[in-house]
Amino acid sequence: MKQFLYRSYWLRRLLASDPGRKRLNQAGKATISLISSVFTTTLILNLLGLEPLLPSIISGIAGLMGIMVVMDDTKEKKQLTTLLLALAAGCGVTLGSLLAWNAILVSALMIVIIFSGFYFSRYGSRYFSLGMIGFFTVYFSSFLKLSPAQFPLFYLAISIGIIYAFLYNFVIFKDSVQLLKRSMRSFHRQANLTFQLLIEIIQDPETSESRRRKLEYNVRKLREYANNVSTDLSAQDIKGIWPGLTAKQLKLYVFDTAMFVMTLADSLQKLKKDDALEMAELRKLLVQVISTLQAAEVLDQDYKEKNLVEAEDVIRSLQSFINDLFNKHPSRPEGWIYLLRRIEAIASHVTEGALRIQYSLQTIDFPHAEAEDEAEEDEEDEKEKEEEKGLKPTTKKAIQSLIAGTIAIIVGYLISPIQPYWVLLTTFIVQLGTETVGRTYLKGLERSVGTLIGAIIGFILATLVSGNPTLEVILLFSVIFLAFYLLTVSYTIMSLFITMLIAFMYDLILGGISMELLGARVIDTIAGGAIALGVSAFIYPTKTMDKVSEAFKDYLNELDSYVQRYIQSLKQPTGVKDMADIAFELDGKIQTIEDESRPVLQGPGVRKYSGLPRWITIFTAINYYAKHLVASSYQKNFHYPKEVSSVFLTVEEKFTHNIQVLTKMIETDEWTGTLHDLQEEREKIERFAPGHQDNQGDLVHHLYYIWKINQSLLLLGNHMGIDKRK
Incomplete structure (x- = not known):
C-alpha cells in the first residue's frame, strides 16, 4: 500500500472522500x-x-x-x-x-x-x-x-x-479503466488513513471517545470503498491496467484488507480491556504488521519487495508469539488470544494475496485468468436470467407513469396554464428509481424542500447579478457542476442547485426574474411530487416494509447457502477463499436493506416500526460475523474424529431450519416453529476436536463465528417472539 505522504488527517480525508473520484x-x-x-x-x-x-x-x-x-x-x-x-x-x-x-x-x-x-x-x-x-x-x-x-x-x-x-x-x-485505477488508489488511501489511526490507538495507553468515533467512521468508509472497488472491477479493465491479474485475485485482496482493518478496529478495545496491550512485545508486533502493510505498494509494477518480505517476517514472529501464549494456557486459552489468532490469520491472507498479485504482475502470462473471469461473467449472466422471471416491475412503473402523467397534465393546466408541463416534469423525475411508496414519498419531499430553498437563494442571487451576464453564466455552470457532484450525496441539495440554475436561466432568457415565477415552480414541484406519491400509493403499490422484508429474506437465503458452503469446506478440501465474492454480495444486500429502510426511518412511519433499527443492527452484526468465516480462515485440510463428523450434519440441518423459520415468519408474520441453539454441538466440537497444538486445524477457531451468527439469529427470533430449543 502506498507510503503515507500526507501528514494532515483532513487532507487525507479529502483525498479519499470520493472513491475513484x-x-x-x-x-x-x-x-x-x-x-x-x-x-x-x-x-x-x-x-x-x-x-x-x-x-x-x-x-x-x-x-x-x-x-x-x-x-x-x-x-x-x-x-x-x-x-x-x-x-x-x-x-x-x-x-x-x-x-x-x-x-x-x-x-x-x-x-x-x-x-x-x-x-x-x-x-x-x-x-x-x-x-x-x-x-x-x-x-x-x-x-x-x-x-x-x-x-x-x-x-x-x-x-x-x-x-x-x-x-x-x-x-x-476513458471512464472505466481510469475509474478503477482511481478507486483502488482511494481504497489504499482510506486503508492507510485507518491504519494510522490504529497505530495511534495501539500506542496510546487510553483511547479518547473522539478518536474512537473517528476510527468507527473511517472503518465504515473503508467498507464502502471496498464495495465500490468490487463493483468497479471488470475483467477487461484489469487486463488493461494490470496484465496477468484476475478480478477474483483483486477482489480477494480488497476483501482481506478491509476485513483486516475491521478486525483490528473491533479487537483493539477488547485487547486493551483485557490488558493484553500491556505487553510491549505485542504492541510492537502489531504496529510492525500494520506499518509494513501500510508501506507496501501492492499494485505498483516497481514495488519494493522488502516491504512484503518484512510483513511476512513480522507475521511469523506474531504467529510464534501467539503459539507461545497458547502453550502457556493449553487447556483453556483466554478469549483475547483467539482474537490475536484472527488478526494474525487475516494479516497472513493480506500478505499472501499481495504476493500473489505481485507474482501475477511480474509473470504477465496468466493462462487461467481469462477463463476464471469468463466463468464469473457467465455466472452473473445466469443470475440475471433467473432474476428476469416473474412480474416485470417496468410494466408496473409504466402503467403508474401513464396514470400519473395524465393527472399531472390536467393539474398543470389548472394551476399553471402558461407552463403546464412543469408538474409533469416533476412527476416524471420523482418516479425515477422509486420502486416503493416510501421512496417516492422521501424523494418527493426532498425535491420539494430543495426546490423551495433553491428558489429563495436563486431569486436573491439572480437579482444581485442581474445585468451581468458573464457572472451569471459562470454561476450557472457552477451550480450545474455542484448539482451533479452532490447528486448521490443529497438529493435535497441537488434539487436546491437545480432550482438556482432555473432562476439564472429565467433571468438570462427573460431579462429578469420575479418571485411569483419561481413561486409557481415551487407549487408545480410540490404538486408533481404529490401526484407521483398518490399514484404509487394506490396503483400497483409496493409497500416500503414489503420491500424491506424482501431484502431481509434475500439476505437470509444467501447467508444460508454461504454458511452451508463454508461448512462443506471443513469436511472436504475446497478453497474457502473463493467465497469472498459471496461475502461482497452479502455486503451489497446489507446496503440494500439500509437503502430500503431509509424511507421508513426518516418518514412518518418511524414510530410504528420502532424495532426496525434493532433488526438492521442485528443483520449488520451477522454480516460482520459471516465475512469473518472467510477472512479469518487459515486451514484448508482438517483431520478430526468421527464424533465430530456427525456434528457437522446436525449443525447444517439446524442452521437451515433456523433460517427457514425466520424467513417464513418475516414473510407471513405467523409463528411456524421454534429455533435451535447450537450449544450442544459447540460443546461436542470443543470436546472432541483436535486442539490448536495438534497442527490438525483448529475447528474451535473456524467454527466460532458460526456460533456467533446463530446466536444473532436467536436474538432476531426473540425480537419476533419465536421460542428457542436445544
Whole structure:
C-alpha cells in the first residue's frame, strides 16, 4: 500500500472522500461537455450571423444528457446509445415543434414517451435513456414553437452536444479503466488513513471517545470503498491496467484488507480491556504488521519487495508469539488470544494475496485468468436470467407513469396554464428509481424542500447579478457542476442547485426574474411530487416494509447457502477463499436493506416500526460475523474424529431450519416453529476436536463465528417472539 505522504488527517480525508473520484469525474465531464457544446454552438451561429441563444441551450442539454443518462453495462453499448441520443433528440425537437399548436397532442406525446421509456427499459437501460432525452427535447421545443426552417440549426446544435459527450466519455476521459485505477488508489488511501489511526490507538495507553468515533467512521468508509472497488472491477479493465491479474485475485485482496482493518478496529478495545496491550512485545508486533502493510505498494509494477518480505517476517514472529501464549494456557486459552489468532490469520491472507498479485504482475502470462473471469461473467449472466422471471416491475412503473402523467397534465393546466408541463416534469423525475411508496414519498419531499430553498437563494442571487451576464453564466455552470457532484450525496441539495440554475436561466432568457415565477415552480414541484406519491400509493403499490422484508429474506437465503458452503469446506478440501465474492454480495444486500429502510426511518412511519433499527443492527452484526468465516480462515485440510463428523450434519440441518423459520415468519408474520441453539454441538466440537497444538486445524477457531451468527439469529427470533430449543 502506498507510503503515507500526507501528514494532515483532513487532507487525507479529502483525498479519499470520493472513491475513484467518481462524482468529480461524472460531474466534471457533464459540465465540461455542456460548456463546450454551448460555446461551440454559440461561436458557429455567431459566425453565421444567427441568434445563438436557444440552439445553444438545446446543444448544452444534449451535451449534458449525453454524459448523465447513458447507463449501459458495456463500453460498446454506451457508445451506440450515445450516438442514438442524437436521433432521439432530433425526433423530440421535430415532433414537439410540429405538435406545439395543439396542447393535447403535445401532452399525449410526452406521456407516450414516458410510458415507453419505463416499459421498454426491461430490454435495457438504452430505451430509458432515449426516452429521457426525447422527453426533455419535446418539453423545450413545445414552448419554443420552432418553425421547420429552424430545424437544421437545432439538429446541428444537438449533433455538437452529442459529439462532445462522445469525445469526453470515450476518447478524452476513458471512464472505466481510469475509474478503477482511481478507486483502488482511494481504497489504499482510506486503508492507510485507518491504519494510522490504529497505530495511534495501539500506542496510546487510553483511547479518547473522539478518536474512537473517528476510527468507527473511517472503518465504515473503508467498507464502502471496498464495495465500490468490487463493483468497479471488470475483467477487461484489469487486463488493461494490470496484465496477468484476475478480478477474483483483486477482489480477494480488497476483501482481506478491509476485513483486516475491521478486525483490528473491533479487537483493539477488547485487547486493551483485557490488558493484553500491556505487553510491549505485542504492541510492537502489531504496529510492525500494520506499518509494513501500510508501506507496501501492492499494485505498483516497481514495488519494493522488502516491504512484503518484512510483513511476512513480522507475521511469523506474531504467529510464534501467539503459539507461545497458547502453550502457556493449553487447556483453556483466554478469549483475547483467539482474537490475536484472527488478526494474525487475516494479516497472513493480506500478505499472501499481495504476493500473489505481485507474482501475477511480474509473470504477465496468466493462462487461467481469462477463463476464471469468463466463468464469473457467465455466472452473473445466469443470475440475471433467473432474476428476469416473474412480474416485470417496468410494466408496473409504466402503467403508474401513464396514470400519473395524465393527472399531472390536467393539474398543470389548472394551476399553471402558461407552463403546464412543469408538474409533469416533476412527476416524471420523482418516479425515477422509486420502486416503493416510501421512496417516492422521501424523494418527493426532498425535491420539494430543495426546490423551495433553491428558489429563495436563486431569486436573491439572480437579482444581485442581474445585468451581468458573464457572472451569471459562470454561476450557472457552477451550480450545474455542484448539482451533479452532490447528486448521490443529497438529493435535497441537488434539487436546491437545480432550482438556482432555473432562476439564472429565467433571468438570462427573460431579462429578469420575479418571485411569483419561481413561486409557481415551487407549487408545480410540490404538486408533481404529490401526484407521483398518490399514484404509487394506490396503483400497483409496493409497500416500503414489503420491500424491506424482501431484502431481509434475500439476505437470509444467501447467508444460508454461504454458511452451508463454508461448512462443506471443513469436511472436504475446497478453497474457502473463493467465497469472498459471496461475502461482497452479502455486503451489497446489507446496503440494500439500509437503502430500503431509509424511507421508513426518516418518514412518518418511524414510530410504528420502532424495532426496525434493532433488526438492521442485528443483520449488520451477522454480516460482520459471516465475512469473518472467510477472512479469518487459515486451514484448508482438517483431520478430526468421527464424533465430530456427525456434528457437522446436525449443525447444517439446524442452521437451515433456523433460517427457514425466520424467513417464513418475516414473510407471513405467523409463528411456524421454534429455533435451535447450537450449544450442544459447540460443546461436542470443543470436546472432541483436535486442539490448536495438534497442527490438525483448529475447528474451535473456524467454527466460532458460526456460533456467533446463530446466536444473532436467536436474538432476531426473540425480537419476533419465536421460542428457542436445544
